[in-house]
Amino acid sequence: MKSRIFLFSLYCFFFFIGTLKATEDVFVYYTKNGEPVEVKAAEELCRYLTDIYPQRRFLTTDQLSNSPKIVVGSYDQLRENFNLSNVVKPLDGGFIVTSVKGNDSVKKFIIGSDPRSTLDGVYALLEKLGYGFYLTHETKPLKKEKLDYAGWDCQDNPLVEDRIVFNWHNFLSGCTGWNYSDWQSWIEQSSKMRYNSIMVHAYANNPMFRFEMNGIKKPVGYMNTSSSGRDWGGQHVNDVRLLPEGDIFDGPVFGADVAKVPDEQRVDATIQLMQNVFRDAKKNGMKVIFALDCDTKAASPQEIVLSLPERARFKAKDAWLVNPEEPEGYSYYKKLVSDLITLYPEIDKLALWVRGEENSSWRTLTPANMPKRWGREYEEFLRNEGRVTNDVRTSSAFALAKMVKAYQKALKELGRGDVEVMLGTWHWKFVNVANYTMPKDVTFIPLDYSYVLNQPFTQHQLSLIGDRRKLIPIVWAHHDDHRYIGRSYRPYASFFDVLKTKNASGFGIIHWTNSPHDLFFKNLCRQIWKDSRNESLETTIKSFVRNEWKADNFALNEYFYKWSTEAPMFGRETGASFLGHNEFNLITKEFGSCDDIIEKAKERLALLESVDKKVTSQNPSLFEYTKDMERFYIEIFKNQKHFNRAYELLKQHKTLEAGKEMLQTEPEKVIESYAKAIKNGPKTIGEKAIVFSMGTRYYPHFFDLKQQAGTIPVNFRFGRTKHDELAQGAGYLTWFIDDKKDLWRVLGKKEIGENVRESENHISFDKAIELNLISIFNHTLPSGEYEILISTLSSENLVPLDIFHITGQDIKTKLEYISEVVNGKNQIRFKVNLQDEKSRLELLPKKEMKMEQMSIVKIN
Known part of the structure; x- marks a missing residue:
């Protein structure tokens, strides 16, 4: 018996020794004096290759004595230590993965035109090896035993310079509800898809920006949570866990951790978070764009403005504004810029955000309420510039140009002339005029609000802008006013050609939730690289299906194409109603009646049910999530059909018939079906926030309609309600749910x-x-x-x-x-x-x- 134990132990020992010998160290070299993003490129390559080849150890090194097999870095850095004479430097923003003659010990070089594009080269190679990188997640290839460098060679370069991801602060379902790990994931996944800039917008009340002058602090509001903050329809509830499907929440208050600290700490906590976020972006080689509202009353804090001499300010509409051409007025703008870049030195670009006339103090300026000297200058401008009309759009653009110049001047005087000034707004009409008033080195980033970038009538308008200055249109992945959930917008076909006809130097995508926009983000970015120029949606889908289920599957390809092109988009995150009557009428014009939408969802669901289980078993959670989302579409439109009928009957004062229709509604089942889907799929902050949003902005409307029909009581509770006076489009409702799950409005x-x-x-x-x-x-x-x-x-x-x-x-x-x-x-x-x-x-x-x-x- 002892001899058997000895022999078995000896066998295990030699097996272990054999395993050690089978493990080979592969060194990945980066230069000592390389930038942090080049180090990250080497580290990322090691991390992912180790996952593919478990019998190898991939280690980073900055020592050539380790005889590296892979070399990673930018062209200018690497040529100091390697012979790159037979390698043509990649085009701007481009990379090459290749063998280099005269460097025989190195198997492969990954060379970028600059540090950031070196990282792009690493991610492109990893995708070539079978990884899939998406906004919400990534997929892995099957494990491999043999390390073979054959088939690694590739090269690519972007056809446009700027590739921006843009999340907008206001809704809990967007970055307002994020913690640091959520920001990190967003930055990392965007970087892996080869976007190169992040953009964050701050309303004037946002606690992420602190400004003080003449001993007076700018008033600061709140980041929305389920019990504080009110931006753009934020509603409150006593305990989110009491909402339908509330077990998805961890505590009574839902929101970012920094928004749940005591009030006196919220500014410092938010600033610290965003400082970490911007530092993380820089580690990934991402440009940081800070978008700041500049033309609202809240953006001109009245107490600070009134502390300036009278000559440095002027009255317009209901607000005092600061004259940037007076010394004290210019000092105001310089101090604002100084405070901003001191807090966030990582800022590469400052996007001054201009709102519509209805929400803006500056956008209503006419010669009558401008400083007198401006009025005379404006008249001269009109005489010399024959391409504009004399209206409030032109006069306000003329005035705002003076503010923009002050920001540019301040940045230069503060030693940050490297910061690019941008101008952002909605639609095209304002920027068409501002094109003739703004300095030519100001980049325009208008939002494609109506999703018409590919329409012929936009070509002439935007090409004139792009011919005169940098133009970066921002397209929507979804829309907060009427197309918030469901599928994404269909990605523009031949997107690079669309941008080229506009003379655009890049593009951005605005969004709030991350899911379900994986295909949208992936397709648009791939379309503007040389090697995948104008890639079709079908091609992106085939790659997605192959990555997710490790197979080419016709039914799945067909399903995701149908989903991307015909599935419904619906819901409004702005205001008190998730699926208001006006918004619903817009949806039915595009997608048909409730019955039409339900029937198509059933057809897509049947297509999914036809997929071989051997295929779906490769990623069962995503497959079940996809099916459950179709069931959610069916459930919500089944209920909406009865809701709409009741709504119309009540308008005709047919309360009895309306009550009968409402008896057939089950809004709890709608929310249950959505929660079931996200429990199988990407249960991120954004998806949880949709459960909260439906609980406070969808569910109560069914109570309200039943009350209008006289079938249930109207319940009011009395107590303290919180309101954010600085909030934009502030929500006004406070809900209380008791232990019996009855809904009360709090007054x-x-x-x-x-x-x-x-x-x-x-x-x-x-x-x-x-x-x-x-x-x-x-x-x-x-x-x-x-x-x-x-x-x-x-x-x-x-x-x-x-x-x-x-x-x-x-x-x-x-x-x-x-x-x-x-x-x-x-x-x-x-x-x-x-x-x-x-x-x-x-x-x-x-x-x-x-x-x-x-x-x-x-x-x-």
Whole structure:
């Protein structure tokens, strides 16, 4: 027995020794004086090659004595130590993977035209070896035993210079909800797809930018969470875990960690986060573009502006603006720039963001409210420039050019003349005019708001801009106003040619969620490289399917093409309604009726069901996610069909029929179907935030319509509500969900009036207040008899209170009520007749009253 154990041990020892001998160290060389991104290129190559070839160890080195087999670096760095005389330097932004004569010990060189393109070369080689890099994830090739350098050779260069990924701060489903790891993933995956710039936008109230002058700090708002911040329709709820499918959340408040710190820490926490983000971008060789609102009232903090001498400011609309041509006014802009680049020295490009006339103080400027000298200059400009018309678009562009020049001057004086100044806005009309007022070295980055970049009528407009200055159009992956979820926009075909006809020097993509935009980001970027110029969507899909399921599969190829071109896009993330009636009408014009959308989803689902299980087993989670998303489309449009019918019936005052339609709706199942899909798929912050968004901006509308039909009570709770006065397009709703999962709208001082004092779970008042008898979304209730139940914290049997019902021309009717104790609390109960019109109650207390909640119940 002992001899057997000895022989077995000896066998294991020699097997182990044999394994060690089989492991070969392969050194990847980078130059000592190379930039950090070149070091990262070598490290990334080692990391990924180790995964493919587990029997090899790939190690980085900056010592030639280690006899490296692979050399990584930019052309100018490498030629100091290697003979590159027979290698033509890659074109700008390009790379080459090749063998080099006279350097026989090295198997392959990966040479970039500069450090960043060296990293692009590494990722391109890895894709050639079988990796797939996408915005939300990456795929691995099958393991290989033999390290063979054959087939590695490749070269490529971009056909445009700028390739920008642009996430916009405002929604929890975008970067507003991200933690550092989410930012890191976004940067890394974008870099691997060979984008070379990140862009981040900051509204004037965003805590990521701090500015102080004359001892006065710029007011700062909040980053949205589920309980604070209000930008662009942000709604609040007491506990996200009580929402439908709320078990997807980790705690009662949903949002970025930096937005959940105590208020006094939120600015420092946000700045520290973004400093780390920008540093991380630079490590990846990515340019950093900071987009800053510059023309709104909030962008001109009035207390600071008013601290300037009167000659340095002027009044326009409802705001004082700073004159950059006066010494003190210029000092204001210089201090703003100084504070910004001190916080974020990584900034390569400053994009001054201009809003539409309705939201902008500067965009409404006319000669009448400009400084007098500007008015005279403007008249001279019109005489000399015959290609513009005399309107507010032209006059505001003329004025804004003076601000832009001040920013440029300040950057140069601060020793940062290397920072490129850009101008960003929506649509084309403003930049068409600004093309003749702005300095020629200002780059224009207009958003392709209506997704019409490939339309003939845009060619002339934009080519004139691109002929005069750098032009980088920003296209949308999805749209926050009406196409937020579902599929992405269909990527532009022949995209490089589209850009070329516009004289564009690059492009960007604006988005919020990362999923489901993998194919969109991948296809557009591949189209602007020489080796994959104008790559078709079909080709990108075939590669995607091959990477995900390790097979060429006709059914999957056909499915993803159908999904990319015909699946619905729907939903609105801006405002109080996720799927509002107007937005839905836009959707049906493009995608057909609810039944049409459902039928096509079923057809695509059947196509997926036909795929061989041997294929789908290679990536079952993505396959199930894809099927579940189709089921979600079916569920949401099935419910929407009944919702829309009820909506139309209510307009005709057919409340009984509307109520019957609403009985067939199950909004909880809609959210459940979405949550089921993302639990199988990319359950990222953005996808979780959609569950929150539907819970607060979709789900409540079903309650509201049922209330308008008189089938369920209207429930109001009273207590403290938070509001962000600096928020853009601020949301106004606060929801409370109780243990029974009943939905209540919360009303506080802002909603009721100054006579109210707020506490966390009740209000108190000793003077008259008025409460509207309406649905939770402020709609009229149907005619009939109602019972109203008001819960108070009074310990008395009879609450000393007068109640009046106010209708029509402020006609008051005093109401009699019953005061009783229910579940240990005092409750007021009375009846009132409503006549299909908005009416209200006046509560006139005899002494201080504390009130918790009110329910309006239709009884007849």
